[in-house]
Amino acid sequence: MAEASTIHVDIVSAEGELFSGDAAVVFAPAKEGDVGVYPRHAPLLTLLKPGEVRVQTPDGVEHHFFVGGGALEVQPNRVTVLADTALRAKDIDEAAALAAKQRAEEALRDRAGHITLAEAQAELARAIAQLKVIQRLRKLRG
Numbered sequence: 001m002a003e004a005s006t007i008h009v010d011i012v013s014a015e016g017e018l019f020s021g022d023a024a025v026v027f028a029p030a031k032e033g034d035v036g037v038y039p040r041h042a043p044l045l046t047l048l049k050p051g052e053v054r055v056q057t058p059d060g061v062e063h064h065f066f067v068g069g070g071a072l073e074v075q076p077n078r079v080t081v082l083a084d085t086a087l088r089a090k091d092i093d094e095a096a097a098l099a100a101k102q103r104a105e106e107a108l109r110d111r112a113g114h115i116t117l118a119e120a121q122a123e124l125a126r127a128i129a130q131l132k133v134i135q136r137l138r139k140l141r142g
Helices: 094-110 117-141
Strands: 006-012 016-023 025-030 034-038 042-050 052-056 062-067 069-076 076-084 086-088
Touching: 006 052, 006 062, 006 086, 016 034, 016 052, 016 062, 016 086, 034 042, 052 086, 052 117, 062 076, 062 117, 094 117
Parallel strands: 006 076
Antiparallel strands: 006 016, 025 034, 025 052, 042 069, 052 062, 062 086, 069 076
């Protein structure tokens, strides 16, 4: 069981577990706006939009992850991120994200082909969110 000053965090996707450990705080991209979760947080269940999940461990180290959507469950001593897709931020392929963004933008412009409007919008949102995570990490590394 985690100490009163920490909260246990699990980040998992269909590909497997990306993180399991104690944290001082977790930030996640909830559908209705970003949330910060601290130890002893009130229970919460919400959907996630594509974006960055940040986990700050008790020693002050930050871990950055990209999630393509999913769900966030918060209990007073545990946070579970169930992601549709998830990557460690350092593993994001910028060239692939830029290519996906371009493909989605073209599909939205042309409105032709086998991709639906909703699929194109979702792909564009994921690509833009990945690129934002890359830009944020660059700023942090300064």
